[in-house]
Amino acid sequence: MPRYKLILEYDGSAFVGWQRQMNGPSVQAAVEEAISRFAGHPVTVIGAGRTDAGVHAAGQVAHVDLNRPWSMATIRGATNFHLKPAAVAVLAVAEAGSTFHARFSASARVYCYRILNRAAPPVLDRGRVWWLPKPLDTDVMAAAARLLVGRHDFSAFRAALCQARSPVKTLDALAVIRVGDEIWLEARARSFLHNQVRIIAGTLREVGEGRVVPERVATALASGRRDLAGPTAPAAGLCLMEVRYPRPDGEPASVEPAGDRADDQAHDDIEDDDADRHEA
Amino acid sequence: MPRYKLILEYDGSAFVGWQRQMNGPSVQAAVEEAISRFAGHPVTVIGAGRTDAGVHAAGQVAHVDLNRPWSMATIRGATNFHLKPAAVAVLAVAEAGSTFHARFSASARVYCYRILNRAAPPVLDRGRVWWLPKPLDTDVMAAAARLLVGRHDFSAFRAALCQARSPVKTLDALAVIRVGDEIWLEARARSFLHNQVRIIAGTLREVGEGRVVPERVATALASGRRDLAGPTAPAAGLCLMEVRYPRPDGEPASVEPAGDRADDQAHDDIEDDDADRHEA
Numbered sequence: 298m299p300r301y302k303l304i305l306e307y308d309g310s311a312f313v314g315w316q317r318q319m320n321g322p323s324v325q326a327a328v329e330e331a332i333s334r335f336a337g338h339p340v341t342v343i344g345a346g347r348t349d350a351g352v353h354a355a356g357q358v359a360h361v362d363l364n365r366p367w368s369m370a371t372i373r374g375a376t377n378f379h380l381k382p383a384a385v386a387v388l389a390v391a392e393a394g395s396t397f398h399a400r401f402s403a404s405a406r407v408y409c410y411r412i413l414n415r416a417a418p419p420v421l422d423r424g425r426v427w428w429l430p431k432p433l434d435t436d437v438m439a440a441a442a443r444l445l446v447g448r449h450d451f452s453a454f455r456a457a458l459c460q461a462r463s464p465v466k467t468l469d470a471l472a473v474i475r476v477g478d479e480i481w482l483e484a485r486a487r488s489f490l491h492n493q494v495r496i497i498a499g500t501l502r503e504v505g506e507g508r509v510v511p512e513r514v515a516t517a518l519a520s521g522r523r524d525l526a527g528p529t530a531p532a533a534g535l536c537l538m539e540v541r542y543p544r545p546d547g548e549p550a551s552v553e554p555a556g557d558r559a560d561d562q563a564h565d566d567i568e569d570d571d572a573d574r575h576e577a
Numbered sequence: 578m579p580r581y582k583l584i585l586e587y588d589g590s591a592f593v594g595w596q597r598q599m600n601g602p603s604v605q606a607a608v609e610e611a612i613s614r615f616a617g618h619p620v621t622v623i624g625a626g627r628t629d630a631g632v633h634a635a636g637q638v639a640h641v642d643l644n645r646p647w648s649m650a651t652i653r654g655a656t657n658f659h660l661k662p663a664a665v666a667v668l669a670v671a672e673a674g675s676t677f678h679a680r681f682s683a684s685a686r687v688y689c690y691r692i693l694n695r696a697a698p699p700v701l702d703r704g705r706v707w708w709l710p711k712p713l714d715t716d717v718m719a720a721a722a723r724l725l726v727g728r729h730d731f732s733a734f735r736a737a738l739c740q741a742r743s744p745v746k747t748l749d750a751l752a753v754i755r756v757g758d759e760i761w762l763e764a765r766a767r768s769f770l771h772n773q774v775r776i777i778a779g780t781l782r783e784v785g786e787g788r789v790v791p792e793r794v795a796t797a798l799a800s801g802r803r804d805l806a807g808p809t810a811p812a813a814g815l816c817l818m819e820v821r822y823p824r825p826d827g828e829p830a831s832v833e834p835a836g837d838r839a840d841d842q843a844h845d846d847i848e849d850d851d852a853d854r855h856e857a
Contacts, residue, residue, distance in 0.1 A: 306700045353701060370696070377697055386697040416650070417657055417666040420586045421633060425701070 298362040301372060302393040303328070303342070305357040307385035309532065310424050314350045315357070324348075324385050328359065331379035332372075336363050345399040345540040346406050347576055349492070351532030353425065356388075356407075358540040360399040397542075405469065405541040406489065408577050410482040410498040411534050426479065427498070427534035433505030435480055439473040441504040441511035442482070445497060445518065446471050451490050452521035454500070456529070459491035464521070466490060471497070480505075483538075489576040492529050500527035535577060578642040581652060582673040583608070583622070585637040587665035589812065590704050594630045595637070604628075604665055608639065611659035612652075616643050625679040625820040626686055627856055629772070631812030633705065636668075636687075638820040640679040677822075685749065685821040686769065688857050690762040690778040691814050706759065707778065707814035713785030715760055719753040721784040721791035722762070725777060725798065726751050731770050732801035734780070736809070739771035744801070746770060751777070760785075763818075769856040772809050780807035815857060 305328065313321035317329075329342045345358040363372075369390040376387045396402075413419050413426040414433050445454075445468055452464040470485040482501065484494050500517065503509045517525035585608065593601035597609075609622045625638040643652075649670040656667045676682075693699050693706040694713050725734075725748055732744040750765040762781065764774050780797065783789045797805035 306697070308700055308703075355701060373696055381698075384700055384703075386700045388695065388697045415668065416653060417586070417668045418661075420588055420664055420666045421635060421705070423588075423664075 298364065298395075299366045300360055300362050300393045300395055300397060301369070302391045302397060302399065303359045303361065303372075303376075303387050304389040305344075305354060305359060305385060306388055307354050307357065308424075309348060309351045309353040309535075311384035312350065314352070315344050315346065315348045315354075322383075324354075324357075325359075327380060327383045327385055328376065328387075329361075331376045331383075332361055332363075334379045335371075335375035336367070338364050343399050345403045346537045348535075348537055349532055349577070352535045352537065352577065353533075354537040356539040357537050358399045358403070358542075360393055360397060399540070402542050403487070403540050404543040405485055405487055405539075406537065406577075407483065407485045407539040407541070408489070408494045409536050409538050410484070410494055410530065411536070412480040412482070412498070412502070413478060414480050415478040424533050425536075427502075427531050429502060429506075431506050433480060433502065434507065435473050435475050435505065437507075437511050438480070438501045438505040441501055441514040442471040442473050442497075444511065444515045449518055450521055451493055451518070453517045453523055453526040454493050454496040455490040455523065456492035456496075457523065461490050464490060466493070473501070484577075491576055494577045495530045495532070495535060496523075496526055496528075498530035498534065502530065503527045537577070578644065578675075579646045580640055580642050580673045580675055580677060581649070582671045582677060582679065583639045583641065583652075583656075583667050584669040585624075585634060585639060585665060586668055587634050587637065588704075589628060589631045589633040589815075591664035592630065594632070595624050595626065595628045595634075602663075604634075604637075605639075607660060607663045607665055608656065608667075609641075611656045611663075612641055612643075614659045615651075615655035616647070618644050623679050625683045626817045628815075628817055629812055629857070632815045632817065632857065633813075634817040636819040637817050638679045638683070638822075640673055640677060679820070682822050683767070683820050684823040685765055685767055685819075686817065686857075687763065687765045687819040687821070688769070688774045689816050689818050690764070690774055690810065691816070692760040692762070692778070692782070693758060694760050695758040704813050705816075707782075707811050709782060709786075711786050713760060713782065714787065715753050715755050715785065717787075717791050718760070718781045718785040721781055721794040722751040722753050722777075724791065724795045729798055730801055731773055731798070733797045733803055733806040734773050734776040735770040735803065736772035736776075737803065741770050744770060746773070753781070764857075771856055774857045775810045775812070775815060776803075776806055776808075778810035778814065782810065783807045817857070 307324050312324050315324045317323045317326045332340045342359045342361045372390045373387045411426040413428045416430050448467040450464050451466050468486045472483040474481045587604050592604050595604045597603045597606045612620045622639045622641045652670045653667045691706040693708045696710050728747040730744050731746050748766045752763040754761045
């Protein structure tokens with residue numbers, strides 16, 4: 298059973314989310330269906346990030362086991378052929394070792410939350426950005442963002458229905474970048490809690506509009522109270538940009554040398570394995 | 578009758594083109610309708626670039642005369658309110674002198690043609706790019722592009738139905754830029770012939786795929802024969818990015834000091850005035 302790593306792009310507005318569900322089309326089901334059509338047998342596709350309904354991906358990673366070897370160009374071409382006209386495509390395919398796991402081997406996930414900060418509503422980027430016409434101060438947003446970076450109990454930035462065993466996560470980076478009329482929030486972590494990035498976006502918006510001071514974010518974080526953080530920002534602004542793996546052969550991250558960080562990752566592995574159903 | 582300059586963004590796939598037509602919704606008609614609703618009288622909106630069906634704009638410029646002064650924020654907000662849910666928005670409004678003319682005062686128009694050059698079809702940028710899966714050599718495309726820059730008879734790069742009086746245009750710049758999986762063709766000129774940028778894109782594609790040598794572009798240009806240039810690239814890849822004006826107060830470009838360049842512009846003014854109905 299050769300294993301393949303896939304890189305996927307999709308428009309989340311067409312799906313109920315990554316994960317197979319009863320209530321509508323999922324990205325996972327669309328990709329599984331397309332692959333099984335050319336492979337000739339049922340397949341299971343495991344994704345690195347279980348994105349919610351409306352959340353996009355420019356670099357989702359998944360893995361799949363096939364009954365026999367295929368060329369990587371064939372897997373990509375045949376899957377994309379059968380995916381049409383679904384709003385998802387396989388960008389790249391690579392052979393992966395049998396121990397590679399798209400979800401558990403990942404050492405980092407990079408999400409970008411796009412805010413369109415101008416008076417006029419979005420047209421060309423409709424459905425891809427959160428439109429906030431009131432001018433935002435990116436300096437205070439960046440100051441608030443710095444307070445969130447690091448290993449924290451993110452209970453205040455976690456959806457009520459989040460099933461992660463532990464609210465403790467390590468946010469490795471959170472950049473606030475102005476790009477023309479847009480503000481990009483780029484968040485990187487090994488894994489995220491459900492709605493974590495969207496609650497961070499909703500909170501930084503309140504800081505940027507001057508409604509709360511940056512220090513209030515530290516207060517919310519320390520309190521662990523969801524009601525002290527901002528509201529959850531809309532799904533449309535969020536995009537899974539990239540998933541990183543510690544080793545080219547895709548050995549699980551948990552085989553890294555012991556230490557605080559490795560402990561954290563090993564813990565996350567268990568947590569992901571048992572309970573996490575969504576993230577970001 | 579105060580005159581206002583508008584900067585517009587639109588998704589061309591929703592329209593039959595900029596110009597008011599009998600056969601479907603035009604950007605011009607949508608904007609005129611929205612403005613007249615709040616202004617309370619019929620208006621005529623004149624655009625700088627008469628983009629074709631399917632061609633997008635991130636920075637189209639237009640002007641409109643209103644019966645009485647309004648604040649610029651009101652014009653923008655009220656027009657955008659009445660434009661919903663049309664795929665067009667007013668990004669900015671400025672007061673313009675009575676001699677400002679969006680079309681005739683323009684000193685430069687900047688178009689970007691986006692090619693998605695990867696094996697997988699577009700998903701997030703569907704309808705915004707021309708998908709060409711075969712790898713393109715941007716070095717030879719850039720070499721061919723350089724042969725087109727300058728003042729030339731562009732008859733070979735002109736739609737059969739182009740109504741411009743003269744096929745002589747000055748292409749001020751034509752850059753070939755690789756941006757990740759994309760290739761951007763950035764073209765700048767005072768004005769363009771109908772389909773000029775799209776025929777240039779279709780021609781450079783053949784060069785980039787190695788089907789013709791760059792010098793063949795010079796041969797086509799010199800011949801003036803449409804059949805020696807490449808096919809017209811799809812509208813979806815084209816976007817009007819920016820329109821420039823020589824003076825902040827918007828005096829017509831033709832009042833610039835005399836000389837070759839000014840002569841050219843004065844000529845273009847007449848040509849535009851009489852005949853050009855489309856461009857790029």
